[in-house]
Amino acid sequence: MPGSAVPAYWLYGERIGGRFPDALHIEPIVARSALHGWTIQPHVHHQLVQMFLVTGGGGSTRIDGQDHALEPGSALLLPPSTIHEFRFIVGTEGYVASVAEPALRRLFDAEPEGRSLLSKPALLPAAPGLPAFGTLLGLMDLAMAEFTANRPNRDFALGAYADLIVTWFSRELRGAGRAGEAALDPRARLVRRFVERVEQRFLAHDPLTGYARALGVSVPHLSRSCRELLGLSAARVIQDRLMIEARRDLVYTASSVAQISFRLGFSDPAYFSRFFSARAGLSPSEYRAKA
Structure with missing residues (x-):
């Protein structure tokens, strides 16, 4: 089997059966990376879309056997079944948002091109100071605040933030100028x-x-x-x-x-x-x- 030597997790270090119950899971990069010496070993997630935003520090990632540098402003999309690993600079800052692929079915049905665009890993430069970076950082900040709070309609709100974060990647991948024409x-x-x-x-x-x-x-x-x-x-x-x-x-x-x-x-x-x-x-x- 492909990648048979590579462990599969729900979230890194957590068995697949221990799925998180939220529509969106979001945490600072430091939360998991610092526990593992800022080195995340090769692994894979099934039925899980992950989106990273590096706001400080950086490092490198290997995705399906190919190496990429990570810098402040790097926005990374990892679709399900992508083998990946990280070597973060100590103290790297940013977010990782995780969404179960089935939760995006409604979005994909409404935006058919989105599934194709989001089916491959992508590393996007969202340089600090540019509007695209500010938009994604704002969404991540708000999603993090919602995730850590215990407010009414929390699941609904987290689902909405998941859609918005995925939509940001979809728009950046195809160019905002074409947003909205593909659904028809x-x-x-x-x-x-x-x-x-x-x-x-x-x-x-x-x-x-x-x-x-x-x-x-x-x-x-x-x-x-x-x-x-x-x-x-x-x-x-x-x-x-x-x-x-x-x-x-x-x-x-x-x-x-x-x-x-x-x-x-x-x-x-x-x-x-x-x-x-x-x-x-x-x-x-x-x-x-x-x-």
Whole structure:
């Protein structure tokens, strides 16, 4: 299984059965990181969307095998099943907000493109002093105040803050200029359904014609919709999903390249190596050695 050596938690260090009862869980970065020496080991959350805002300090994060720097103003989105770890600078300040993915179903139904936009990890610069940073920090501050209080309608309020924080990331990812037009666009619904089907079927290596047929559209229309809304061809969406899984296995498991290739549905390890090298610029073995 992918990432079999990586522990799965509800919140870091907490067993999956111990789910928090709130619509939104929010805490300062220091609350959990300081307990673990400011180093968070590789782990994964299932059905949990996490959103970070670094307001001071920083450090680095590794997400699905790729390293990224964290600086003041970094806003990080981690969708479910993303393997991640952190090396924080001592004293790093900021927030981490966690939302159960099922709680966002209403938002995704109203804003179909949102599911596609929020399906991949994203690190956004929200530099201090810019309006976007102030908006997200304000939402996090208010959500934190609500979370720590015991006021009437607390669950309702936390759910509202969860929607607003997720909406901030959705708007930043696609550009505020397009906010509001996607919900009425049938292409957005098509792309959402396609991304969901890719998540379910990518290991089967279905041809693009099979995806298009299952969605009731032509291959050109599917590819054109993906390019217009995601900036990627439909084929690239499938390939990128395979690459995410390949990088996870190379970094977080001891499986051989041949074993990984067969698990990912490739009948020929040599073809898998060519596929990976063409997209990563490194062979699977070189990527693993460098990771």
